[in-house]
Amino acid sequence: MSSAAPTPQVTVLAGPTSVGKSTLSRYIRTTFPQVHFSVSATTRPARPGEVxxxxxxxxxxxxxxxLLEAEAFLEWAVVHQRYRYGTLRSTVDEAQAEGKNVLLEIDLQGARQVRQxxxxxxxxxLAPPTFEDLVRRLTGRGTESAEEQQRRLETARIELAAEPEFDVTIINDDVDRAARELIAQMGIELTTNA
Structure with a gap:
């Protein structure tokens, strides 16, 4: 009699604004196809190049x-006092039913809901090497107004203080290294597209 296969793992990746969560996720998507991403829903407009x-x-x-009324979200939040983001429960359930380990790239509020x-x-x-590095990343990308940058930096200070709530911290000082560390944390064999 064979035992049932373990339920595939859900890994939650969170961190302060502008730490590079989206950059790291895009890199993992193209380099490690064995990782299943849950694509978040948002009310924010698309940035240039986003699909x-x-x-x-x-x-x-x-x-x-x-979708909120239908209780379709595993988690959702208002981010930067402006736009809503959420993870549809169905996308996670479907991936796990297919035997896939799932990576959720979400904000701190969402991570707390998923923990519940x-x-x-x-x-x-996901943490920056230093707070100054985080400021450079945010101001350097040029996608937000000065007012929005200030709001995001205030949010980042609060988000950085939540680090002890997480199982592990990865410093995002090099995308490839951080990606490999995250893949190892997920227990996925390190094979690449290359």
Whole structure:
């Protein structure tokens, strides 16, 4: 009699704004195809180069409201006092049913909700080498106004203080190294597309 296969792991990747979560996730997507990403939904407009359904599911406020009413989200939050983001429960459940380990790239509020709903998930905090490095990343990308940058830096200070809530911290000082460390944390064999 064979025992049932273990439920595939859900790994939550969170960290302060501008730490490079999206950059790291894009790198992992192209380099480590064995990782399944749950694409978050958001009410924020797409940035240049972002693809609907690949980077995010870009939803109207009305669509997001309908999904909230249907209790379709595993987690959701208002980020930077402005836009809503969320993870659809169905995308995680479907991937796990297919035997895939799932990576959620979400914010701190979302990570806390997932911890309540999926305490067995593995929680990884992505941190900058220094706070000054985080400021350079945020101001250097030029996608936010000075007012928005200030709001995000205030949020980042709060988010950095939450690091002890996570199972492990990865310093994002080199994308390849950080990606390999995250893959190892997920227990996935390190094979690449190359």
């Amino acid at each position: 609907d359904g690949e980077d995010y599911l870009f939803l109207s406020d009305e669509e997001f409201d309908r 709903r999926l305490p067995e998930a593995h929680f990884v905090f």
